[in-house]
Amino acid sequence: MIGQSPLRTFIAHAVLILGILIVAFPIYYTFVASTHTLQTILRPPLPLLPGGQLWNNYSEALFGGIGRIGGVSVGRLLLNTTIMALGVAVGKIFISILSAYAIVFFRFPLRMTFFWLIFITLMLPVEVRILPTYKVMVDLGMIDTYAGLIVPLIASATATLLFRQFFMTIPGELVEAARVDGAGPWRFFFDILLPLSRTNIAALFVILFIYGWTQYLWPLLVTNSNDMNTIVIALRKMVSFADADTEWHLVMVTAMLAIVPPILVVVLMQRWFVRGLVESEK
Amino acid sequence: MAPQLAITLVFFYWPAGQALYQSMLRQDPFGLRTKFVWFANFRKVLADPAYLNSIKVTVVFSLATAIVAMGVALLLAVMAEKAMRGKGLYRTLLIWPYAVAPAIAGMLWLFLFNPSIGSLAYLLRSLGIAWDPLLNGTHAMILLVSAAAWKQISYNFLFFVAGLQAVPKTLIEAAAMDGAGETKRFWTIVFPLLAPTTFFLLVVNTVYALFDTFGIVHAVTGGGPGKTTETLVYKVYNDGFVNLILGDSAAQSVILMVIVIALTAIQFRYVERKVHYG
Numbered sequence: 001m002i003g004q005s006p007l008r009t010f011i012a013h014a015v016l017i018l019g020i021l022i023v024a025f026p027i028y029y030t031f032v033a034s035t036h037t038l039q040t041i042l043r044p045p046l047p048l049l050p051g052g053q054l055w056n057n058y059s060e061a062l063f064g065g066i067g068r069i070g071g072v073s074v075g076r077l078l079l080n081t082t083i084m085a086l087g088v089a090v091g092k093i094f095i096s097i098l099s100a101y102a103i104v105f106f107r108f109p110l111r112m113t114f115f116w117l118i119f120i121t122l123m124l125p126v127e128v129r130i131l132p133t134y135k136v137m138v139d140l141g142m143i144d145t146y147a148g149l150i151v152p153l154i155a156s157a158t159a160t161l162l163f164r165q166f167f168m169t170i171p172g173e174l175v176e177a178a179r180v181d182g183a184g185p186w187r188f189f190f191d192i193l194l195p196l197s198r199t200n201i202a203a204l205f206v207i208l209f210i211y212g213w214t215q216y217l218w219p220l221l222v223t224n225s226n227d228m229n230t231i232v233i234a235l236r237k238m239v240s241f242a243d244a245d246t247e248w249h250l251v252m253v254t255a256m257l258a259i260v261p262p263i264l265v266v267v268l269m270q271r272w273f274v275r276g277l278v279e280s281e282k
Numbered sequence: 283m284a285p286q287l288a289i290t291l292v293f294f295y296w297p298a299g300q301a302l303y304q305s306m307l308r309q310d311p312f313g314l315r316t317k318f319v320w321f322a323n324f325r326k327v328l329a330d331p332a333y334l335n336s337i338k339v340t341v342v343f344s345l346a347t348a349i350v351a352m353g354v355a356l357l358l359a360v361m362a363e364k365a366m367r368g369k370g371l372y373r374t375l376l377i378w379p380y381a382v383a384p385a386i387a388g389m390l391w392l393f394l395f396n397p398s399i400g401s402l403a404y405l406l407r408s409l410g411i412a413w414d415p416l417l418n419g420t421h422a423m424i425l426l427v428s429a430a431a432w433k434q435i436s437y438n439f440l441f442f443v444a445g446l447q448a449v450p451k452t453l454i455e456a457a458a459m460d461g462a463g464e465t466k467r468f469w470t471i472v473f474p475l476l477a478p479t480t481f482f483l484l485v486v487n488t489v490y491a492l493f494d495t496f497g498i499v500h501a502v503t504g505g506g507p508g509k510t511t512e513t514l515v516y517k518v519y520n521d522g523f524v525n526l527i528l529g530d531s532a533a534q535s536v537i538l539m540v541i542v543i544a545l546t547a548i549q550f551r552y553v554e555r556k557v558h559y560g
Contacts, residue, residue, distance in 0.1 A: 008464070012364035019358040020375045023435060026390040027382070029401075033393070134523075214383035216497030217515075221523065232383045236501045248393075255386055262381035267374060274377075274440055 027259060034252035074254060077231040080146075081213060082261070084230055087150035088212030089205050092159050097197070100163035101189060105175065134221055148222045149230075153215065159204055166200050167193070202272040206265055213262045231258040333517065333534070340513045343427060344491035351431035352483055355438030356476075360468065362439075363446045373443070380436040384429075385497030391429035392502045422503045429502065430495045438483050445479035446472065489545055492538075514538060 142148030170193075178188045219230045226234070235258055238251050266273055328334075362372050379387070394402045449472055457467045496515045512520070518538065521531040 009364065012361040013368075015361040016358060016372050019354070019361070019435075020372065022354075023376055023379055023432070026387070026394060026432070027378070029394060030390055210381050214381075214385075214497075216383060216385045216500070217519065220500070232385050232497070235389065236385055252393075255390065258386055259382050262383075263378045266378055266381040270374060270377070274373075 030252050030255050030259070034249065034256050036249060038249045074231070074257060076227065077229060077234045077254075078257060078261075080149075080228060081230040081232070081258070083146055084149045084215070084219070085209045085212035085262075087146060088153050088215075089208035091150055091154045092208050093201055093204055095154060096159035097163050097201070100160050100167055101193065103160075104164055104167040105185075105188075137222055142222075144223055144225050144228045146228075149219055149228070150212075152222075153212065153218060159208070162200065162204065163197065166197060170196065199272060199275065202269065203275050206269045206273040209265055210262050328537075332512075336512045336514055336517045339423075340492065343423065343430075343495075343513055344488050346423075346427045347430045347434065347491040347495070348484060348487035350427060351434035351487055352438050352480070354431070355435045356442050356480075358435070359439050359442035359446055360472075362443060373440075376439050377436040379433050382433060383497060384433055384494055385501040387433040388426070388429045388498035388502040391425055391432070395425055426495070426498055426502060429498050430491060434487060434490055438487070441479055441483055442476070445476045449475045485545055485548060489542070492541070514541075 137143055137148050137152070140148075142151070174192065175188070178192055183191065214232065215230070216232055219233050220236075223229050223233065226237075229237070231254065235251065235254050238254065358376065362369055362376075382390075395406075397403050397407075453471055453475075454467055457471055462470065492513070493515055495513065496519065499513055499516045500519075514534065515538065518531050518534045521534065523531075
């Protein structure tokens with residue numbers, strides 16, 4: 001490697017630290033704001049250090065305060081969001097691993113037709129087909145249900161393609177060896193395929209969990225009652241910039257609660273996440 | 283296995299298929315009568331100045347977001363390559379905005395820059411800038427772009443780091459032997475070799491700016507002030523669910539689909555080309 005002057009290394013570190021400051025500042029600032037009283041927040045500039053209201057604000061938000069806005073507790077919102085994120089992640093992995101399995105390892109009529117049917121959905125994100133999908137949901141009576149929140153987001157081909165690509169790298173010898181040893185399709189799937197795709201599943205899980213957690217447009221449409229809102233939507237409803245009665249300290253607490261779980265997932269599962277992201281999307 | 287697959291497929295394909303079918307055929311003016319009007323809706327939409335404006339807004343917004351997010355990410359990735367120590371730590375600290383929902387990102391930025399209570403807005407004002415994203419369209423756009431780009435930096439950063447690691451060290455060393463300075467090495471060797479990554483990210487960022495940023499627009503500006511930040515997806519939503527002009531909204535959906543398919547096609551061509559590069 002080429003030698004580097006200490007000055008350049010210093011500059012590199014300085015730029016990186018600056019970058020981190022920019023990237024982290026809004027989140028840090030939210031945390032700071034969530035520990036101050038409403039009065040302090042309303043009188044800018046806000047101090048850069050956390051205030052003494054941490055406990056008060058968080059307990060107020062968790063056990064009462066927010067309930068006034070729309071009559072739903074933060075716990076309920078977090079529960080909804082968690083169910084939705086987990087549902088999307090697990091559901092999508094489940095159906096796509098099955099269909100990828102079938103498409104790669106079985107020969108049956110119309111196999112390629114099915115593949116293309118799946119493949120086309122890749123091109124149509126939910127945002128593009130909101131109105132028709134919404135109509136289907138109304139017809140099926142799935143408005144304000146968890147199924148309505150989750151299922152339309154599962155209908156997409158990214159994960160199927162990824163598993164297909166991975167399954168195709170599995171050598172034919174392995175499949176034959178399993179068959180010779182008398183393993184049926186199910187056994188092959190559970191004893192060989194699933195363990196092999198563990199890393200892929202973990203990576204996909206992180207990505208899809210984040211995807212489910214951060215959804216905005218779809219939950220906004222498909223939930224009418226406040227009980228079924230996800231935390232992101234509820235947060236949006238709490239904020240009104242036009243008038244002064246937004247309870248900013250509680251909003252900031254809620255924002256923190258909405259941000260922290262996915263961040264934890266990303267940071268704790270970073271290895272799989274980075275792998276999955278960089279490898280899957282190419 | 284096969285039957286199970288069929289069930290899965292039908293179940294998973296049906297809404298999408300239904301969606302496509304409906305948005306293509308059903309063009310109802312009021313909901314009581316459904317008339318098949320061929321392409322009248324498309325003609326109407328495409329001639330509508332508000333729609334053309336929204337195309338312009340979307341293009342400006344997407345390009346600005348993609349350029350800002352990719353520029354910053356590339357700079358940080360190059361620096362991270364140089365900084366020998368602490369790379370892992372930097373990466374951990376840089377990736378978490380990925381986990382923040384676009385809508386929340388928008389709200390946080392609006393909180394910082396809100397003219398009445400935002401601290402950074404206060405700072406700008408004390409510098410003598412009349413900052414008001416709620417009234418000034420340009421300011422609103424700047425705010426949206428910052429929030430959208432901020433969220434996307436971590437994603438781009440990861441890809442650029444991966445791309446930089448794939449650049450052969452021997453090439454760089456050879457250039458250094460020939461006396462090429464650091465800046466020159468970057469622009470003549472590293473940057474061209476990064477081109478596939480850059481191009482891929484350009485497509486992904488454009489798609490991101492087109493679709494995933496609905497949350498930001500809805501939460502921060504609601505398309506306003508005026509129509510200065512009304513992007514295409516926001517308009518589909520607004521016409522379909524708020525104004526209930528279903529035919530127009532469906533036609534817009536179809537136009538959007540065409541755009542997405544075009545972008546996907548470009549992306550796949552690129553993937554093919556990349557295979558040739560080996």
